[in-house]
Amino acid sequence: MYDQGLTQRQLTVITELDLEVSSGEVVAVVGASGSGKSLLAHAVLGILPKNAQVDGEILFKGSPLTPERSEALRGKEIALIPQSVGYLDPLMRVGSQVNRAAQLSGLSGQVTQVAVEQTFNRYGLASVVKRFFPFQLSGGMARRVLVSTAAVGKAQLVIADEPTPGLHPDVVKETLNHLRGLANEGKAVILITHDIEAALQVADKVAVFYAGTTVEIATAKDFPNGTIRHPYTQALWRSLPQNEFIPIPGTQPSPDALPPGCLFAERCPWVTESCCESRPQFREVRGAPVRCIHADEEHPC
Ligand SMILES: Nc1ncnc2c1ncn2[C@@H]1O[C@H](COP(=O)(O)OP(=O)(O)OP(=O)(O)O)[C@@H](O)[C@H]1O
Numbered sequence: 001m002y003d004q005g006l007t008q009r010q011l012t013v014i015t016e017l018d019l020e021v022s023s024g025e026v027v028a029v030v031g032a033s034g035s036g037k038s039l040l041a042h043a044v045l046g047i048l049p050k051n052a053q054v055d056g057e058i059l060f061k062g063s064p065l066t067p068e069r070s071e072a073l074r075g076k077e078i079a080l081i082p083q084s085v086g087y088l089d090p091l092m093r094v095g096s097q098v099n100r101a102a103q104l105s106g107l108s109g110q111v112t113q114v115a116v117e118q119t120f121n122r123y124g125l126a127s128v129v130k131r132f133f134p135f136q137l138s139g140g141m142a143r144r145v146l147v148s149t150a151a152v153g154k155a156q157l158v159i160a161d162e163p164t165p166g167l168h169p170d171v172v173k174e175t176l177n178h179l180r181g182l183a184n185e186g187k188a189v190i191l192i193t194h195d196i197e198a199a200l201q202v203a204d205k206v207a208v209f210y211a212g213t214t215v216e217i218a219t220a221k222d223f224p225n226g227t228i229r230h231p232y233t234q235a236l237w238r239s240l241p242q243n244e245f246i247p248i249p250g251t252q253p254s255p256d257a258l259p260p261g262c263l264f265a266e267r268c269p270w271v272t273e274s275c276c277e278s279r280p281q282f283r284e285v286r287g288a289p290v291r292c293i294h295a296d297e298e299h300p301c
């Protein structure tokens with residue numbers, strides 16, 4: 001990033017992210033604003049800014065996802081459902097946009113037309129809608145067009161970055177069901193969201209991000225069962241209006257002032273001296289990975 005004037009400063013905004021998604025699965029990625037959710041998606045899609053430095057390894061179908069391979073697979077085997085309908089070209093008919101997505105994914109000729117028609121049908125979009133421009137769509141229709149751009153092709157991995165904020169609850173439910181449907185037909189789906197409640201409706205697993213780190217990968221059932229492990233995951237769950245509605249005190253550390261030990265230490269009700277000595281590594285507690293040295297101990301409520 002640029003500091004003052006043209007002075008450049010290197011910030012470590014992601015430190016230890018771990019995430020795995022398999023065919024047929026919806027993995028939700030939840031966490032506070034600035035926790036690195038979108039950067040992860042951009043790293044997988046190979047669309048990080050040119051000056052971003054990346055360490056670590058992303059595997060797709062068992063092989064490393066280099067920037068070159070990401071670019072080659074983007075739109076073909078890996079598709080993005082963007083957050084905003086602003087991603088649709090305002091001057092292009094939506095049928096042509098879904099058609100273009102189908103072609104980009106490797107379909108051609110008559111097959112493309114048939115795939116577009118079938119996809120519009122599948123998402124309840126009348127054939128006439130193909131001739132509409134984005135401004136002529138309702139919020140729900142626009143959302144279905146965005147899902148269509150990812151569903152029309154042969155993408156095996158679909159990443160939906162905040163696909164539901166500001167939408168009517170019926171449209172939220174419908175969009176989530178579409179994502180579930182894509183997984184049920186064998187695609188791997190990453191659902192990035194602030195909305196844990198929405199995520200739990202369709203996700204198999206939930207990866208919780210905090211300050212550029214995956215702190216826990218829980219199963220969706222762990223939340224209502226009360227078996228989530230990390231104090232941040234528990235605090236997120238308690239902060240929901242239908243639960244205790246207790247806000248989490250304090251703020252997430254800024255990328256330019258990360259503490260040496262556990263990144264959650266300053267806000268953690270269980271913190272001890274040893275938490276501040278080094279970054280907790282992932283370890284398995286009650287069958288799932290968690291980054292907390294005290295997660296397997298008894299804690300007072
Ligand atoms: N181009 C950039 N240059 C410098 N820092 C960046 C850049 N893009 C993102 N960041 C920083 O990286 C961190 C993670 O950002 P990211 O956009 O991934 O967060 P997020 O979890 O998607 O948040 P939100 O929920 O608000 O969408 C933030 O601290 C952000 O300020």
Ligand code: SF4
Pocket residue numbers: 231232262263264265266268269270271272275280291292293294295
């Ligand atoms: S390692 Fe320590 S500070 Fe970090 S979450 Fe666990 S108990 Fe809290």
Ligand SMILES: [Mg+2]
Pocket residue numbers: 037038039
């Ligand atoms: Mg984001």
